[in-house]
Amino acid sequence: MGGVVGVGSDVLPRMNDNVFLLETACNTHPRYRDWCAAESWARHNPGLDVWYLFTSLIADDSDNLLTLLLHQYPNLKVATVDLDKIFQDTPLESFFKSDIWRASDSKIFMETVYTLRPLLNS
Template identity: 40%
Template sequence: MAAKNSSANIFFIESTCSPNPSYRSWCSLESWATQHPEKTVWFILVSPFINDATGVRKRLFNQYSNIRIVTSNLEEIFNETPLWELFNSDKWLKNTTWAEINLSDMLRVALVWKWGGIYADTDSICIKSTSNLTDAVGMGEDMIIINAILIGQPRHKVFWMLMEDIQQNFKGDIWGENGPHAITRVMNELCKTTNFTEIARSGKGCANMRVLPIESFYPIPYQQHKKYTEDRNETDLAKLFNGSYVLHFWNKLTENTPVSAKSHSILNTAAKKFCPVTYKIATLESNFF
C-alpha cells in the first residue's frame, strides 16, 4: 500500500476474505469518492483478489480517478503499533465467531493512526463532504462513541491510546468490546466525563478530538434501522438529514432486506443519488438494491 501520511486518505476494509463485495459496499466507496474528489479512497482487501464479474470495479475506476483497491500487508500495518503483539498472538482468531470484526476493529485504528485520514465502514453512504473535519469521532445512542467513522491526523494521541486499550482489554468473543466500547472508554478517560452530549454541543471536544452529535454520522440509530428500507412519503434527504455527513445503514441488520428500485426508501433514494454508477449496475442486474 502506498498511502502517504496525510489527511487526504479515506480507508475502507474488506476483512471477511470475500472476493465478492456487495453492491452496497461498492456504493459506500463511490459515495465517499464522489463527495471527496480531492482525497484518495483506499479499499483494503484481506482477500488476495476481487471477482469483478459484474464489472462494477472497472466502471468505478473509469469514473473516479481517486479510488484505489489494494491487498493488505497486515504486518506492515501493525508494525510499530501497540497492536503488534495482539495481532501476532492470534487471540483475535481463537474462540470467537467475530474474527473478521476483531481484525477490522484493529486495522481501522492502526490505519488512521499510522497514515492519517478517515476510516469509514462499508455500510455508510456519505451525503456531504467531511473535509471540514480534521480530528473527530461520532456519538451513537446511550452515550456510546461508535467506531464506524474515525477521522484523525497521523500519530494522533487518541488513536494510540485506543490501540493500547484494545491490546490490554481485548475480548474476542464479545460483540463491540474492541470497537465502540473501547473508544468510549478512551474518550471517557480523556474527557473526564460520560456525558458526551455536552461535549458535542460545545464543539470543543477533548484531547484535540471533537465528539460530534448523533446526527452527524448515525442519524438513524440501529434500533430504528428499518427506517432505512421502508417506503416513506418524504425522501428529500437534504431536509431529512440537514445536520448529517453520513448515513450509516447498519448492514448487519439491513443486509437481508432487499430494497426495490421503485421504492421511496431512504436507502434507495440515497444510493440512486450518491452512488449512481454502482446503483445503475446493481439495478440492471436486479430490480432490488
Template identity: 40%
Template sequence: MWEVASNIFLVESSCNPQPSYRAWCAVESLSRQNPDAHIWYVITSPMISDGDGLVSRLRRRYRNLQLVTIDQQQLFSNTPLMDVYTAGLWLTNSTWPAVNLSDLLRLALVWHTGGFYADSDFICLANVTTFKNVIGVESVFYNPLVHIALPNSNGYDSLAANGAFHLTRHHPLLHKLMTFLSKNFEAMTKVLKTRCGYHLRVGEECVGVTLLPTSVFYPVAFSDWKRLFQPAPYLHVSKMFPQSALLHAWNKVSHQKPITPGSFYDAIAATYCPVTHRLATKLSQFY
C-alpha cells in the same frame, strides 16, 4: 503511497473477493462526494472479483479510488496491536473475527497516515474532508448513573462509535485506543470516558477530539433502521438530513433486508452511488 493530503479509508476484512453492492455503494459515495481526497478500499482478499464489471466501471469513473491489499504484518509492526495480531486473539476469542480484524486495521491505517475512516455500510451524503479529529456519536440515551454522579445534568449519556471518525497521524488517542484494543475489543467509549470523564458531552473537545452529534453520521437511529427500507416516493435528502455527512444503514441487522425500488435506501443510492445502483438494480430485483 500513503503520503497524501486527504485519506479516506474503508476496509473489507472478511477475505471476501466479491463485496456486496451495499459495500460498493459506500465506496462509490465516498469517492463521488470527496473528489479531491484519496479513497482507499483496503481488502484482505488476494484478489477482487470483477465478474459483473462494477469494479472496472468504478475505477474508470472515479480516479481518486484505489483498491489495495496490504501486508498486515508490516501494518501492525511498531504498534501496540502487533502482539494481539500475531497471537491470533482476534481470531480465536470471538464469533466475529472479521469485525475484530477490521477494528485493528482501521486504527493501524489511520495511525500510520492520518485520515478519515468509515464502515462500508454508510452512504456518504456530503464532503467529509473538512472534518478533523472528530468521532461520531452513535446514540444518546438516558443513563441513571450519570444522573447520580452529576445531579445537575439531564442524565443523558453518549455512545461514541468507531464506525466513522477522523484522526491525524499519530494522534495520542489512537495510541490509547490501540493499547486498550489489545486487551478489549470494545474500546472507543471506554477509552474516551477514561480520558474525558464519565459523562461524554456532544460538541465538546477532549483529548484533542470533538464528539459530533448523531445527526452528522448517524441520522437514522438504530431503533429506526427499518425506515431505510420502507417506501419513500418524495424523498428530499438535503431537507431531511441538512446536517448529515453520512447515513448509516446498520448492516449488522439489515444485511438480509431486500432493497426494493422506491424505498428510502434505493432513492438515496440512486443519487449518491449511481454507478453501483444502476448495475445492482439491473442484475437483481433485490440487492
C-alpha cells in the same frame, strides 16, 4: 464480463487528502453495500483519494463492478494491505500474530482493531 483482478500493493498514497476503507474479511468479492460506500465517498469528495483496501490479494470482478467504478471515479483506488506490516512494532502485534482474533465472529471487534491502528504509533 470481468474476472479476477490483481490488486496493487506497495503503493504510496499522497500525504493528505485520503479516505481509507478497509475490507477486513479477506473477501475477494466485497458486498455491494461496501462498493456503495466507496462510490459514495468518491462521488461526494472528488478532491480526495478514496482507497478501498483489500486483505485479499485479488479482487473478483466477475460482475465488472470494480472496473466500472474505477472508470467512473478516477479518485477511487484499490490496493492490498500487508497485515503483518500494519501491526508490526505496535502493542497489538503479539495479539495479531497469535491468531486469536481469527476465531472472533465479531465484525465490530475487527473494525475496532483497524480503526485503532492509526492511534497505535502516536
